[in-house]
Amino acid sequence: MTKLTNNVSKRERDCLILLKEESRGDFPMRLHEIASTMHIKPPTALNIIRRLKSKGFVDAQDGMVKLTNSGDSLSKSILMVHRTFESLFCQSGVPESRACKEAGEIDFLINRENAMKVLKRIDSPAACPHGKPIKV
Numbered sequence: 001m002t003k004l005t006n007n008v009s010k011r012e013r014d015c016l017i018l019l020k021e022e023s024r025g026d027f028p029m030r031l032h033e034i035a036s037t038m039h040i041k042p043p044t045a046l047n048i049i050r051r052l053k054s055k056g057f058v059d060a061q062d063g064m065v066k067l068t069n070s071g072d073s074l075s076k077s078i079l080m081v082h083r084t085f086e087s088l089f090c091q092s093g094v095p096e097s098r099a100c101k102e103a104g105e106i107d108f109l110i111n112r113e114n115a116m117k118v119l120k121r122i123d124s125p126a127a128c129p130h131g132k133p134i135k136v
């Protein structure tokens with residue numbers, strides 16, 4: 001049996017993507033800012049951050065959180081999978097907002113190399129339906 005690609009939960013995935021997109025990977029985000037953007041309580045956010053830290057995906061110090069190099073490359077890979085499936089769904093007639101939401105439910109579970117095959121199958125568009133580059 002092949003193991004799951006990324007070993008992160010949906011909430012950990014949401015937090016990684018938030019850090020990648022909001023902080024652009026470089027600037028740390030405050031814990032309470034992460035909590036309010038994710039619509040969760042600060043202690044819940046802290047638990048997610050602790051788990052991500054133990055997996056080596058974030059650095060957290062004095063309430064400031066940022067992606068490590070491995071967290072950065074994992075979020076890039078999740079975004080690539082996300083945008084590939086979003087494009088596939090849209091090409092198949094799924095409305096854009098549904099496509100985005102549902103891609104977000106599976107993107108962290110799918111292997112990047114397999115997503116590359118899907119991307120080829122749909123003629124390798126350069127950008128997702130929102131106009132963001134697929135290969136980040």
Ligand SMILES: [Zn+2]
Nearest residue numbers: 082086100101
């Ligand atoms: Zn999306």
